[in-house]
Amino acid sequence: MANPRATDLILHQASHVLEVAFDDGLRFRLPCEYLRVESPSAEVQGHGPGQKVLVAGKRGVSVKAIEPMGNYGVLLRFDDGHDTGIFSWNLLHQLGREYDVRWAAYLAALDQASLSR
Helix, strand or coil, X not given: CCCCXXXXXXXXXXXXXXXXXXXXXXXXXXXXXXXXXXXXXXXHHCCCCCCCCCCCCCXXXXXXXXXXXXXXXXXXXXXXXXXXXXXXXXHHHHHHHCHHHHHHHHXXXXXXXXXXX
């Protein structure tokens, strides 16, 4: 879908999962740790290609607040103090679709760097 729009957002605080439903019928359960390490912020993504930072030690992180950003996404405020980077609907949809591949790559990168979640 070219421009998916979220139709429902549910933060499951006990399980540290953000559930997002979209107008194309897809629904994703995205762990807060995954969202934190894939944050669109410059702190995580860098300022250009190939500058992404491997973020470790976020196993127990959660989202403490969700703030709407116009009609195009949300700002997630994490309980570790990270609160930059806007998660557009397109990005959340992509993160949901690519969860298995991205998560496996993240775990492999942590292992290779001898870092822990």
